[in-house]
Amino acid sequence: MNLEPDYIADYNQSQLEAHQRKLSYWTQEVATAEPIIRKLVDFQIAIPSWALGTGGTRFGRFPGGGEPRSLEEKMADVGLLHALNRASGAISLHIPWDIPTDAGAIRQLASQYGLRFDAVNSNTFQDQPDAEQSYKFGSLQHTDPAVRQQAIDHNIEVIKHGVALGSDALTVWLSDGSCFPGQLNFRKAFDRTLSSLEAIYAALPDDWKLFVEYKAFEPNFYSMTVGDWGSSFLYANKLGPKAYTLVDLGHHLPNANIEQIVAILLHQGKLGGFHFNDSKYGDDDLTAGSIKPYQLFLIFTELVDGLDAKGMNHAKDLGWMIDASHNVKDPLEDLLQSVEAIQLAYAQALLVDREALEEAREANDAVRAQEILQDAFRTDVRPLVAEARRRAGGSLNPLALYRQLNVRQQLIDERGAKTVATGL
Numbered sequence: 001m002n003l004e005p006d007y008i009a010d011y012n013q014s015q016l017e018a019h020q021r022k023l024s025y026w027t028q029e030v031a032t033a034e035p036i037i038r039k040l041v042d043f044q045i046a047i048p049s050w051a052l053g054t055g056g057t058r059f060g061r062f063p064g065g066g067e068p069r070s071l072e073e074k075m076a077d078v079g080l081l082h083a084l085n086r087a088s089g090a091i092s093l094h095i096p097w098d099i100p101t102d103a104g105a106i107r108q109l110a111s112q113y114g115l116r117f118d119a120v121n122s123n124t125f126q127d128q129p130d131a132e133q134s135y136k137f138g139s140l141q142h143t144d145p146a147v148r149q150q151a152i153d154h155n156i157e158v159i160k161h162g163v164a165l166g167s168d169a170l171t172v173w174l175s176d177g178s179c180f181p182g183q184l185n186f187r188k189a190f191d192r193t194l195s196s197l198e199a200i201y202a203a204l205p206d207d208w209k210l211f212v213e214y215k216a217f218e219p220n221f222y223s224m225t226v227g228d229w230g231s232s233f234l235y236a237n238k239l240g241p242k243a244y245t246l247v248d249l250g251h252h253l254p255n256a257n258i259e260q261i262v263a264i265l266l267h268q269g270k271l272g273g274f275h276f277n278d279s280k281y282g283d284d285d286l287t288a289g290s291i292k293p294y295q296l297f298l299i300f301t302e303l304v305d306g307l308d309a310k311g312m313n314h315a316k317d318l319g320w321m322i323d324a325s326h327n328v329k330d331p332l333e334d335l336l337q338s339v340e341a342i343q344l345a346y347a348q349a350l351l352v353d354r355e356a357l358e359e360a361r362e363a364n365d366a367v368r369a370q371e372i373l374q375d376a377f378r379t380d381v382r383p384l385v386a387e388a389r390r391r392a393g394g395s396l397n398p399l400a401l402y403r404q405l406n407v408r409q410q411l412i413d414e415r416g417a418k419t420v421a422t423g424l
């Protein structure tokens with residue numbers, strides 16, 4: 001379905017007076033309001049193609065209907081999100097789930113929706129029906145060179161699809177590891193993985209980045225070969241300047257200090273990108289900011305600080321993406337909630353009085369430092385985020401408009417009640 005621009009304009013008109021009342025405090029009282037709004041307008045968060053359908057667990061899956069049946073329909077869904085919030089202007093594809101039959105036509109479609117292609121993702125955690133080799137015991141780490149070669153060739157194939165679409169990064173997440181003590185020679189697994197990654201790195205175009213994503217556990221439950229930021233950082237350093245670490249918020253052991261990890265990686269010039277989600281127990285892939293909003297804010301505080309320290313562009317120099325799954329929600333509604341949570345945390349981080357914070361730190365004034373951060377976190381920045389959306393042509397309240405327009409019912413009418421998104 002296509003969203004008529006009039007719908008957004010009419011909706012915003014109906015909400016404008018109330019919005020302006022809330023915004024007036026900011027424009028009159030807060031000197032930094034205007035630069036924060038401008039930064040929010042520029043800030044885009046990529047949507048992964050696999051988050052557009054209902055997720056499942058190993059116990060079951062309960063699709064909600066109207067799910068995208070093709071790459072074209074996935075792009076239409078992201079186009080719809082972007083029309084509503086003007087902050088989801090990129091899509092991240094997963095190969096082989098999203099192989100374009102006609103890259104030129106897909107690029108054309110992307111430009112119609114105002115989307116660009118974010119990092120492309122390879123898949124060596126499943127066996128494909130026509131594959132000669134199995135990844136049951138790993139891919140890039142495998143003992144058999146033929147399996148490693150198949151996985152290397154696949155990644156190079158993914159780069160080629162990405163080049164055809166105008167993407168400029170490859171994300172490699174490996175499920176490689178072991179399930180039982182004794183199963184794997186850790187040193188050999190490391191060396192084999194490194195040499196496989198080197199072969200992929202050699203095929204990377206000059207202006208591309210390689211993101212090495214880590215994960216502490218699952219699907220292997222004894223060891224993961226790229227299991228933590230240290231391993232990823234090590235691989236990225238050994239590979240070279242085009243390789244970076246990718247941080248997925250749900251891929252840590254419980255209570256890991258992710259903001260500190262992010263600060264150090266950024267400081268060392270090796271933070272490449274982000275996968276946002278939230279979790280209570282493991283890799284829960286819940287809506288960003290739904291469980292630990294203060295942690296999300298603290299992460300953004302380090303990101304803003306680190307990006308500014310290096311003179312980096314907030315919107316362009318890191319890959320920002322959601323990596324979530326939705327068992328009981330309408331996926332599009334969940335993605336609107338996640339994008340908003342990320343924007344709120346970013347806006348609050350931009351509010352932090354950095355000069356005062358640094359003074360408090362130098363004076364070892366822990367109370368004052370904590371107050372400065374909490375002051376920003378406890379500020380309601382929703383009017384700023386709404387204003388950024390309005391200025392960019394989006395809806396003052398994307399979720400409310402989505403429901404008012406009955407979008408899901410329209411998608412069900414168009415696509416059917418029992419569609420299943422490809423790849424899930």
Ligand SMILES: [Mn+2]
Pocket residue numbers: 173213248275323
């Ligand atoms: Mn991820």
